[in-house]
Amino acid sequence: MRSDGGDGQGRGVAPQREFPYGIDDPGWAARHGFGIPVEHGSREQGVSASKEQQRLSDALFGTGRRELSTRTATGLVVQANSDGCLAEAKRVLYGDLGRWFRTEVAVNNLGAAAHRRVTQDPVYRAALARWSRCVAPVQQADSPGELRSAWQRRARDLAPREATALQQRFAVTEARCVRRTDLARTGARLEKRHAAELRTEYADVIAEHRQLRDHGLRYAVRHGL
Template sequence: MTTVRVSRFVSTVALSMCVAAMVGGCAGGAGQDDAGEPRPVPRSPQAQDDLLKTAESALARRCLTEREMPSVSVSAAPRGSAGQAPVPQRQFPYGIDDPAWAAEHGFGGAAGTRQAQQPAPQAPQPGKKAAEQQRRLADAMFGSGRRELSTRTATGLVVRANSDGCLAAAQRVLYGDQARWFRTEVAVNNLGAAAHDRVTRDPAYRAALNRWARCVAPVQKAEDPAELRSTWQRRARDLDPRQAADLQKRYAVAEARCVRSTDLAGTGARLEKHHAADLRGEYADLIDEHRQLREHGLRHAVRHGL
């Protein structure tokens, strides 16, 4: 059984950037637009998500201010070596299915497929005083001590969090019940992962994966794309950068051609729709509860100009 402690896995850089986002200005008059008219609740899901994030940040910022937390410096996250253009991100949840893309980018930027890439440069570690400030800030933001909240996702993952930090306080104000919000938010946000997990265990997908493994074997034996990437990463350690890049593209193209010829990605996508529909039915009550809490938060945010 895997347990995730959601309150403490925020890195120093992420925490600094989170706090930096919170110290910005607030919206105008409570519940009013620039013309003084009542603000409506946004209609689009993205706009609603943005409003809830902004509202949580504003409420958490007030809480941190009340606790007189020290300010922290913001460290920029590493963005790769100078002169190197970022690799465009593509979603390939069931293996790369674009041979031309693979020929140009290899495995790079193939999100959602557990790609094997070189480790990113580590952010500079803070000094002792800064580290202590970060720890105090993390305690104030996410809580400390025993994690009172716990829930299990559809994939069996146990997620825990504190209820005494400023984020928890913000969620209590915004949604009315932090424990219910935590339980439904974690569960609903993991339904996509649950659908993907069911796909990987579906006999129809396993059959397509076996076809893919037979297809790719002349280039490199592997049971699935993740193993192919791991093999490349292991072999690349003994190669110079150019050779490693060439081998990566060779493996990536082989993966993509076999994904295409066996319809591995198409099979996964079709099965995912089926399993996602099943999960929505199984978790209908929880999804409805989550929707109600979101609506409560949106109305509160608009009413109070957050």
């Protein structure tokens, strides 16, 4: 999460911190708001990559139909090309590109799956409802994400300094209510349980991924990579 420092005048950036279940540090919120930069005017940006950039991208990631496909624990379908320099390097390193892609995607998305299970857990939903009632006097919002969206809608019509002040106000409200309702601690506690359950459910995939990773490490050492 990054911010312009708090006063709309670009004093710096917010230190990187993770708040997966809402900001729980009122002091941080007072200094950095949500950590979202406030725009200081429109900037024209090119929307099309140069031909040279496209050629480099094609060489690295491949072209044409994406032959590799797998579904994550959250139901997301992830696809990739089996040609290109990156795919060839993985094929050489891990021995089986298809197995590596499938297990790598699965393992890398277990954290997101645990987070999703937390947000669907009745215990967390109850804490979230308490949080929503807590922030209501300042802004109606069913979740921290909705509170950010509400700020973004209102900030469009404000000067940078005013938008920053509103962001800080909303963020401090979020943090105080997260503390008051134990939302973040509830989420973290539930995440440990759901993450453990997922590791059990995906034990075979995790073991296969570890085996392929070890194969890659041995290959790299053997060939001085």
